[in-house]
Amino acid sequence: MELKWWTVVQLILIQSWCVLSSGSRPPAIKPFHFSDVVSEGSRTAVICVVTNGDVPLEFKWFKDGKSLQSEEGHFAIQLIDEFTSILTIKKLDSHSNGNYTCRVTNSVGSDEKSDILVMRGKIIEIEHLGYLDVTYCNC
């Protein structure tokens, strides 16, 4: 009799532990990357997808550690659904270069992923000691 009572208590404990632990998962962001070829005057976008973690999720974008907002003519930040946010850089120029970060927070934790955008200007070729030395400039 005493053994049965203890078994019931154990089952209840295990069940409540499962409910509690499954209800508290921190977010996990899928890494994103700017494509290798981005040229001046064009536009690009990266997508921040949360593959794990409980809602509600709060999305924040940063460039070199500074908070990014949607800005006419420069950036657009769009929440696609409760797990997904897209950052669009509307017009790439040399000022677009930087370290872009998506940070997602929920009630139990946060995650962030970053990628570096390197915008290359026109390619200029310089004859250098008999072989071609390729350099880039933002001109």
Ligand SMILES: *[C@@H]1O[C@H](CO)[C@@H](O)[C@H](O)[C@H]1NC(C)=O
């Ligand atoms: C980019 O920014 C993130 C977040 O601030 C930082 O953890 C990471 O080290 C930075 N990457 C580089 C290459 O500076």
